[in-house]
Amino acid sequence: xxxxxxxxxxxxxxxxxxxxxxxxxxxxxxxxxxxxxxxxxxxxxxxxxxxxxxxxxxxxxxxxxxxxxxxxxxxxxxxxxxxxxxxxxxxxxxx
Numbered sequence: 001x002x003x004x005x006x007x008x009x010x011x012x013x014x015x016x017x018x019x020x021x022x023x024x025x026x027x028x029x030x031x032x033x034x035x036x037x038x039x040x041x042x043x044x045x046x047x048x049x050x051x052x053x054x055x056x057x058x059x060x061x062x063x064x065x066x067x068x069x070x071x072x073x074x075x076x077x078x079x080x081x082x083x084x085x086x087x088x089x090x091x092x093x094x095x
Contacts, residue, residue, distance in 0.1 A: 015083040023051045
């Protein structure tokens with residue numbers, strides 16, 4: 001866990017728990033999908049927002065201000081990557 005200060009708010013940010021990994025996979029799929037009309041754009045946008053909010057609800061404290069969502073999501077991803085790298089080291093230590 002790390003502490004991030006944005007404006008005057010300090011947030012505690014942790015890695016994405018394994019039960020939410022499917023949300024990150026789905027976000028990846030949403031970013032690859034090209035909508036063909038405005039209705040699809042709006043649907044994908046809402047799905048993206050739902051996934052990100054679900055992840056942030058379990059990884060960031062206190063509840064983020066709307067203007068901090070994207071930056072905090074990026075910090076959550078960074079923290080998750082760091083945790084995974086440390087775990088990889090313990091699974092496959094260099095000899």
